[in-house]
Amino acid sequence: MKIKNKILVVEDDDYINKLLCDMLKDSGYITKSAYSGTEALIYLKEDFDMVILDLMLPGISGEKVLEEIRKIKSIPIIIISAKEDKGIKIKTLRMGVDDYITKPFDMEEVSARIDSNLRRYKELSQNNNTNNNVTKYKEITVNEDTREVFVNKIKVELTMREFDILFLLVNNPKKVFSKSNIFESVWNEEFLAYDNTINVHVSNLRNKLLAAGVNKDYIKTVWGIGYKLDS
Incomplete structure (x- = not known):
């Protein structure tokens, strides 16, 4: 029927x-x-x-x-x-x-x-x-092939690094990533302890997802360590 x-x-x-x-x-x-x-x-x-x-x-x-x-x-x-x-x-x-x-x-x-x-x-x-190359986390959809991100059906314009950070997090939703983990995974370079790059990119990523309509800030700061997704 x-x-x-x-x-x-x-x-x-x-x-x-x-x-x-x-x-x-x-x-x-x-x-x-x-x-x-x-x-x-x-x-x-x-x-x-x-x-x-x-x-x-x-x-x-x-x-x-x-x-x-x-x-x-x-x-x-x-x-x-x-x-x-x-x-x-x-x-x-x-x-x-x-x-x-x-x-x-x-x-x-x-x-x-x-x-x-x-x-x-x-x-x-x-x-x-x-599609095996599409990862969904709550209302966020990440397409690895097209490098597109949607909140519900609203497309979110991310930089290359912002996309790579989000992709890393949504594919490992239970893992806590240190700043050096993220930097070395995304930039493929050695992380310098005083570098503020990760903080800036994560802040921009959060703001863009919130502006697109996510229900709350899913990227959580783990003080003294780094970041993880809110499970």
């Missing part, structure tokens, strides 16, 4: 919300409606396979809802908004939106984009689970 995908529709206009939900139900999806940003965040405690999100919402804005979703979930998000400003589109795409549709919209196009994004997400999940 085919499992039905569950979609949260966040739209404050009653007519548009019902229009989208009726279309989704006719296509075999399970839907739930939210009419404000606050209501959406309450409902997101449940499991959904996708969120359709308006930006101009009463109370908490759509942008803030998007930010909060990306802190906890990697599910596809499609914006459907009357905002046509290019800067808004670019901003939301950088925040982790999978697709952006402007109002007024064509129902067949919306349906096709929903199907396409759900299919792509399913394929990505299957590939991540079967």
